[in-house]
Amino acid sequence: MNILYISVKKSWRGVTSWVVKTALALNKRGHHLYLLSHPKSKINKSLPLDIKLIEKRLGPSYNPVMIGYLVYFIITYKIDLIVTNIDKEVAIGGIAARLTGIPNIRRVGREDDFNNRFRSKWCHKLLVDSCIVPCQTLIRNARIRAPWLNPAQFKVIYNGRDISEFSPEIINLQRLRMGVNPGIKILGINSHLHRKKHVEHLIQAFARIAPDFKNWVLVIVGTGPEERNLRNLAIESRLTERIIFFGFVENPMLICSTFDIAFSVSKIEGFPNTIVEYMAMGRPVIATDVGGVREIIRDGINGFVVPFGDQRALVDRMVRLMTHEEMRQQFSREAIKTVRESFTEKQMIDDLEKYLKGIVKHR
Incomplete structure (x- = not known):
């Protein structure tokens, strides 16, 4: 053709x-x-x-x-x-x-x-x-x-997306390029920084729990018209040293591989590419209940789905995953299985x- x-x-x-x-x-x-x-x-x-x-x-x-x-x-x-x-x-x-x-x-x-x-x-x-x-x-x-x-x-x-794996050496090198020291865990989002994506909700949720989770940082990958406002919010939250703005990347799969927990917090979506990318890398995902998210995420099995704008639910799921490594590993295994069976x-x-x-x- x-x-x-x-x-x-x-x-x-x-x-x-x-x-x-x-x-x-x-x-x-x-x-x-x-x-x-x-x-x-x-x-x-x-x-x-x-x-x-x-x-x-x-x-x-x-x-x-x-x-x-x-x-x-x-x-x-x-x-x-x-x-x-x-x-x-x-x-x-x-x-x-x-x-x-x-x-x-x-x-x-x-x-x-x-x-x-x-x-x-x-x-x-x-x-x-x-x-x-x-x-x-x-x-x-x-x-x-x-x-x-x-x-x-x-x-x-x-x-x-195809299931992808990077060596621990490559992942650790990428983490260092992002300014993340060894032993620190990453909450990550890859998103166009537009008001419809509501990345500020993730910053606000992180601000509520950051004092109790000193070994976690938030990495925001992407650019867009809301970047200045989001940076100002990080300053207001006194989290500039723990919120990293990494800009646009051409290889999102490598970035996704560095995340310990990945997020999508949009108000409106179709079927987010980022969620498929997260899951193809075996990342545990927390996503808002919009668009076709439930056609790939089975809540509590291969990820968490939360109502859009529900800060209490978002914080609760974050804390549950951050404090339960076994659950993160389960979601990781199920995410890869889901992609391999239905979303290659x-x-x-x-x-x-x-x-x-x-x-x-x-x-």
């Missing part, structure tokens, strides 16, 4: 990670992958030379110049289908796909990608052939936000490849 991804977000987020992961894997299986991305996107440095990269700005919605360029590109490179995500990609890519008679597949990461605005509704209904989503819960929640959606249009393909990268790519081939065959 000849596949064109359109992904113009500049920052690295869940769908961006999915685009890179699936493009690389499909390329290795002999398909021809093309990616149109923003010239300043972090995605551009992650692709091998045999994936053709087109660095262009889409411009305004329904930009006729870009629509014309995409029509030319689709015809020239005999593109079989395109994959889009946000409204602007759907509009410009979708019109070009309609003009050339190929399918437009929308990869949706979260329920709030949909709304009831007339333009978004019109765009999706006329220009999208089918949607790939990472969990069943997203379909239900999306239809609450946008009742006009057709559930038959959705295909669930779970995010997957191979399963994700097998399902995606089969689905896309079927669409191309029956178009």
Whole structure:
């Protein structure tokens, strides 16, 4: 297949990670992958030379110049289908796909990608052939936000990661690079630092128990618009020496391997890549009960699930895991088992490849 991804977000987020992961894997299986991305996107440095990269700005919605360029590109490179995500990609890519008679597949990461605005509704209904989503819960929640959606249009393909192991030497070296001394344990989160991620809840919870757990630190991996506020909160909590802001990393699996307990405390999610990454590394996880989290975490068996915003529950689960190494080890074993049985990268790519081939065959 000849596949064109359109992904113009500049920052690295869940769908961006999915685009890179699936493009690389499909390329290795002999398909021809093309990616149109923003010239300043972090995605551009992650692709091998045999994936053709087109660095262009889409411009305004329904930009006729870009629509014309995409029509030319689709015809020239005999593109079989395109994959889009946000409204602007759907509009410009979708019109070009309609003009050339190929399918437009929308990869949706979260329920709030949909709304009831007339333009978004019109765009999706006329220009999208089918949607790939990472969990069943997203379909239900999306239809609450946008009742006009057709559930038959959705295909669930779970995010997957391969089980990974790093040597103790590499893990210890990474911990030293993070400024964590030997013998210190890590509470860790890898997240885009946006207000919807509510990383401040984790800082507040840590502040409540930090005096009683001197050998634990909190490591926050990621960047975003809330970073300044989060740093100020660390200062106000008098925890600047025990809260480490490590910034953006290109290899999240290595970072995850250093965590003793991993967290996701968002208010809204689809099916968090970070949770799959945590569990593929055998990290015990505490996550808020949002999106499709319960489709991978079985509360009390391979992780803990807490209500969003419930500080008492969050602190309680933190303390239970911090004080019970046997429980951390149990969650670790069960996490790896869960990923190995249901959430491997191979399963994700097998399902995606089969689905896309079927669409191309029956178009």
